[in-house]
Each structure stands twice: as structure tokens, then as C-alpha cells.
Amino acid sequence: MTLTTRSGTVARHARRALAVSRLRLHWGLWFGVVCTFGVVREGYFCLVHEPLTHQGRASVGAGFEGMRQLIAGAPRVGYLSDQPLDTDPTAARASNHGDLMYATAQYALAPTILAHSSREASLVVAYFNDAARLDDVLRYGSFEVMSRPFPNLALLRRK
Amino acid sequence: MISRGLKIALLVPAFAALLSGAATAAWLWHLPPWLADVVFLLPGLALAFSLRARGHTQAGDAADRRLVLAFWAAAAVALASAVAHLFRFPHGGNDAWIIWNLRARWLFRAGPGGEASAFSPDILFWAHTDYPLLLPQLIARGYRILGRESQAVSAFLGILFGAVSVAMVVAALRQIDRSRGFLGGLALVSTPPFVMAAADQLADVPLAAFVTGSVALLVTRDRGDPVPLVAAGAFAGMAAWTKNEGILHLALIALAVLLDERRLRSLLLLSCGALPFLALLVSFKLQVPANDLLQSAASAAFHRLLDPGRCWTLLRLALRRIVLLQVWGLHLVALIAFVLFLRKGSRPWAGCRWLSWMPAATIAAHLLVLLAQPHDVAYMFKVTIDRLLIHLWPAIILLIGTRSFAQRPDESTAR
Numbered sequence: 351m352t353l354t355t356r357s358g359t360v361a362r363h364a365r366r367a368l369a370v371s372r373l374r375l376h377w378g379l380w381f382g383v384v385c386t387f388g389v390v391r392e393g394y395f396c397l398v399h400e401p402l403t404h405q406g407r408a409s410v411g412a413g414f415e416g417m418r419q420l421i422a423g424a425p426r427v428g429y430l431s432d433q434p435l436d437t438d439p440t441a442a443r444a445s446n447h448g449d450l451m452y453a454t455a456q457y458a459l460a461p462t463i464l465a466h467s468s469r470e471a472s473l474v475v476a477y478f479n480d481a482a483r484l485d486d487v488l489r490y491g492s493f494e495v496m497s498r499p500f501p502n503l504a505l506l507r508r509k
Numbered sequence: 510m511i512s513r514g515l516k517i518a519l520l521v522p523a524f525a526a527l528l529s530g531a532a533t534a535a536w537l538w539h540l541p542p543w544l545a546d547v548v549f550l551l552p553g554l555a556l557a558f559s560l561r562a563r564g565h566t567q568a569g570d571a572a573d574r575r576l577v578l579a580f581w582a583a584a585a586v587a588l589a590s591a592v593a594h595l596f597r598f599p600h601g602g603n604d605a606w607i608i609w610n611l612r613a614r615w616l617f618r619a620g621p622g623g624e625a626s627a628f629s630p631d632i633l634f635w636a637h638t639d640y641p642l643l644l645p646q647l648i649a650r651g652y653r654i655l656g657r658e659s660q661a662v663s664a665f666l667g668i669l670f671g672a673v674s675v676a677m678v679v680a681a682l683r684q685i686d687r688s689r690g691f692l693g694g695l696a697l698v699s700t701p702p703f704v705m706a707a708a709d710q711l712a713d714v715p716l717a718a719f720v721t722g723s724v725a726l727l728v729t730r731d732r733g734d735p736v737p738l739v740a741a742g743a744f745a746g747m748a749a750w751t752k753n754e755g756i757l758h759l760a761l762i763a764l765a766v767l768l769d770e771r772r773l774r775s776l777l778l779l780s781c782g783a784l785p786f787l788a789l790l791v792s793f794k795l796q797v798p799a800n801d802l803l804q805s806a807a808s809a810a811f812h813r814l815l816d817p818g819r820c821w822t823l824l825r826l827a828l829r830r831i832v833l834l835q836v837w838g839l840h841l842v843a844l845i846a847f848v849l850f851l852r853k854g855s856r857p858w859a860g861c862r863w864l865s866w867m868p869a870a871t872i873a874a875h876l877l878v879l880l881a882q883p884h885d886v887a888y889m890f891k892v893t894i895d896r897l898l899i900h901l902w903p904a905i906i907l908l909i910g911t912r913s914f915a916q917r918p919d920e921s922t923a924r
Contacts (some may be wrong), residue, residue: 380843380846381692387838387839388701389583393590395590395705396590396591396708397589409600442885450607453603456633457614463626467631
């Protein structure tokens with residue numbers, strides 16, 4: 351009777367040890383799967399997918415470089431665009447593209463402030479999505495063109 | 510006592526933060542630059558010398574060597590991926606150049622005396638002029654050392670902060686168990702969004718490094734030694750001076766220390782460490798426009814918080830994020846599996862019971878902010894949730910790695 355109990359106890363311990371061992375084995379296996387998936391995901395995206403599908407972005411706002419010389423020293427200039435901007439922090443964001451265009455111009459022209467709501471600044475950076483609309487603005491005659499490196503991009507002086 | 514490896518991993522981001530803090534102090538407090546450097550670097554050096562470290566040598570077996578090999582292989586793939594991404598996008602991800610690199614460029618180009626223009630309310634608020642200056646000032650300082658702007662500076666810093674986060678996790682966990690160190694490191698370098706955030710030059714990775722530094726010091730310190738507590742406070746202060754979210758991390762780490770230690774002295778020591786960076790933060794916040802989220806009326810925020818439609822959207826998006834393998838791979842699934850099935854059978858590191866809840870409390874607080882903010886909850890969730898998790902991710906791995914599991918009595922006695 352005692353022997354039976356002992357062997358039962360041993361068997362129970364052995365079963366438990368085996369279960370724990372299996373658990374550890376599976377834990378290690380799952381950990382390996384998680385890490386391998388992550389490494390493959392990183393490698394695939396950056397070393398295979400991106401080179402095939404993304405042009406990349408070697409520069410941001412390179413088109414504005416010529417303007418920097420012309421506005422150097424001006425603490426702030428106006429900003430004009432055909433794309434609306436999100437200017438109210440309490441309102442839902444609605445003009446992602448316009449915000450990104452402004453950010454590009456501001457990144458390139460820092461430390462000159464692009465005052466998006468200014469109506470008085472004598473110098474104005476015009477950055478349009480549609481070049482024809484910039485032509486329309488110029489036809490009204492309120493501005494003279496100081497520089498127009500691209501059809502949709504110009505530095506204007508208020509007349 | 511911390512290991513020598515952990516001490517080195519901690520000193521790199523700490524001195525980067527001190528160099529950056531000194532440059533901002535010179536501007537905000539009208540100090541001569543050399544004096545600001547002395548004021549910031551001397552206490553940092555004193556703290557570094559008084560933080561005692563010991564060599565850590567543990568022999569590894571064959572299984573250990575395989576693990577080390579797996580870690581270095583994964584780290585090599587992560588580094589190659591990050592560098593390849595950096596070459597395609599040298600200015601960093603959108604937020605990097607719209608916020609952090611823009612500010613660095615501005616501070617460098619404006620020069621001494623012209624810094625204030627970088628925080629003008631005339632700048633579109635999405636440039637977030639109120640964001641703390643640790644990273645931009647560090648990049649600008651790099652430009653000053655080089656004498657010109659270079660994308661290599663911000664790219665190098667992105668990779669550096671990612672690498673020291675990994676080093677801190679590995680070194681802190683190695684103090685407990687050699688193989689756990691490499692397991693933790695492997696878990697971190699194989700996390701796709703963490704590697705991408707480092708390559709994208711986002712401030713989220715430096716923030717993660719500082720939070721991890723603070724947690725690593727709290728976990729590995731000898732009870733009764735005040736120096737690691739001061740240093741942990743300094744790291745939490747650096748986190749607060751990196752991003753606004755860091756203020757929440759600092760508050761929750763301080764609360765956890767108070768609850769774990771049940772002594773006001775511990776909280777005071779932690780606060781002493783955080784003080785220089787908190788002083789910078791307060792001085793800075795008093796000079797710049799208020800954060801856009803604070804411009805919404807409290808009653809409106811409260812209504813949004815209780816809006817069942819927003820709550821349901823957030824819950825749906827959160828569940829979807831866990832199983833959406835494109836971003837996090839299987840890492841979030843593994844974390845949820847750990848929380849549901851393994852956490853109960855384990856115990857947090859001695860004296861860190863409340864600290865182990867810090868990541869969960871931070872995520873809960875962030876979800877409440879997401880509900881209360883005025884913008885579309887789905888849009889804001891998509892653009893912020895991965896970063897919020899990245900802030901905590903190395904600390905989560907570290908805290909899980911330090912837990913003792915009931916099935917392994919050898920580890921629980923190793924304490």
C-alpha cells in the first residue's frame with residue numbers, strides 16, 4: 351500500500367515535471383515565433399518592400415531653398431495657399447494636405463515665421479497645389495512676383 | 510548595485526540630456542553657455558561617480574550561446590533595416606521634421622538671442638511649439654559642434670537612443686539572469702514599430718530610453734541606497750523634458766515609488782533628481798503658447814469622455830490594433846497572452862509591485878486623453894497609439910523580465 355502511494359506520488363511528480371517542461375518548451379517556441387515574425391517583418395519592410403515601392407524622400411522643401419536668400423533677415427512673412435489649414439485647435443482636423451504643405455514650407459524657411467493668418471506682411475510665400483490658381487491670384491494684381499522657382503510656388507511682394 | 514554594463518548604458522543618454530538641458534538653460538535663464546554647462550554637467554558627473562557599479566560575470570552554457578547568437582542576428586537585421594530606412598528618409602518621419610527637426614533647425618539657424626521666434630503663436634499649431642526641447646536642443650547642439658546642419662546628427666541620435674534602450678534592458682535583466690537579458694533584448698530588437706520609430710528619428714524613442722532608465726534603476730537598486738533613487742528621478746525628469754507624455758510617466762513613477770516604499774523620503778529623493786529638468790520644463794512652459802489640447806473647454810472634454818460612440822470606437826480600434834499584424838507583428842498578441850495566461854503565475858520584482866502597474870496605468874490614462882481630446886478619435890488613435898506604446902515598450906519588457914515565475918524556484922531564490 352505504501353509502495354503504491356510512493357509510486358503514485360513519483361508518477362504525479364513526473365507528470366507535473368513533464369507538463370512544466372512541455373510548457374517551457376512551448377513558451378520558448380512561441381517566443382521564438384514572435385521574435386522571428388518581428389525580425390522578418392522589419393527586414394521585409396525596410397530591405398525589400400520599401401526599396402521596391404517607395405521613392406523615399408531625399409529632401410524636404412528643397413524647392414524653397416532659393417527663397418531663403420531673398421527672405422533672409424525677415425522675421426516673418428505671409429503664407430498663401432489654395433489648400434485650407436487647420437487653424438483651430440479645438441476643431442477636428444480636416445486639412446491634412448494643406449497642413450503638410452505649410453509644414454514643408456516652414457521647415458525649409460525657418461527661422462522666418464510663416465504667418466498663415468497675416469494680411470499685412472509685405473512678403474508672402476505662395477505655395478499652391480494647383481499652379482493655375484496661383485496664376486489667378488497673380489492676375490488680380492495685388493502682388494508682384496519676386497521669385498517663382500516652380501509653377502505652384504512663388505515669393506510675392508504685396509503692392 | 511547596478512552592473513557596469515547598465516551604468517554605461519545609463520550614462521550615454523543621461524549626458525546627452527544634460528548637454529541639451531544646459532543649452533536650453535543658457536537661453537531660458539540667460540546664463541553664459543559655459544556656466545550652464547557647468548551647472549548641469551557637474552551634478553551629473555557627481556551622480557555618475559556616486560552610482561556604484563560592479564563587474565558582472567556569469568558563465569553561459571551552450572543554450573545561452575545560441576540565444577546570444579539569435580540576439581545579435583536579430584539586432585543586425587534591425588540595424589540594417591533602420592539604416593536602409595534612414596537612407597530613404599534622411600529627414601525622418603513626418604513628425605520628426607514637422608516638429609523635432611524643424612525646432613532643431615530653427616534653434617541653430619536663429620542662433621543665440623533668436624530662439625524665441627521658434628515658439629511664435631503665428632506658427633501653425635500642428636508644429637506643436639509647446640513640446641519640450643530635449644531632442645531639438647540636442648540635435649541643434651550637434652549642428653553647432655559640426656558647424657553646419659546635417660541629417661546625420663538626428664539620424665545618429667535616433668539609432669543611439671534605440672540602441673541604449675536595448676542595452677539598458679539587456680544589462681538590467683542580465684543582473685537577474687544572463688539568459689533573461691538576451692531574451693529581453695531579443696524581444697525588443699524584434700519589435701517592428703520600435704525599430705521604425707528609431708529610424709524615423711521620433712522623440713518617442715528617447716522618451717522610451719529615459720523611462721526605461723528610470724525603471725531599470727528602480728528595479729536594480731539596493732534598498733536603502735539613495736543614489737539610484739535620485740538617478741531614477743533624474744531619468745524620469747529627462748522623460749518629462751522630452752515629450753509632454755513624459756510628465757505623466759514621471760507622475761506615475763513617483764506615485765509607484767511612494768506606494769512601494771511607503772516613505773516620503775523616497776519620493777523626495779526621486780523628486781530631487783527630477784528637479785533640474787522640471788525647472789527647465791516649468792520655465793519653458795511659461796514662455797510658450799499653451800498646448801492645443803488644453804484650449805478645449807473642460808465641460809466639452811468631459812462630455813467627449815462619456816460619449817458612448819467614442820468609447821465604442823476606441824475599444825474596437827484597440828482590439829483591432831492587437832490583431833493587426835502589419836504594425837506590431839505578434840508582439841502585442843504575445844503581451845496580451847502573457848497578461849491573460851502567465852501573469853497570474855508570476856510575481857513582480859521585490860519592492861516593485863506598484864511599479865509593475867505603471868505601464869497599465871499610463872495606457873489607461875492615455876486612452877482617457879484620447880477620448881477627451883477634441884479631434885476625431887479614430888484618426889488620433891491611429892496616429893498616436895503606437896507611439897504611446899513605444900514609450901513604454903522597453904520598460905514593459907524589463908518589468909516582465911524581472912518577474913519571478915512559480916515554476917522556477919531557482920530564479921525566485923536568486924534574489
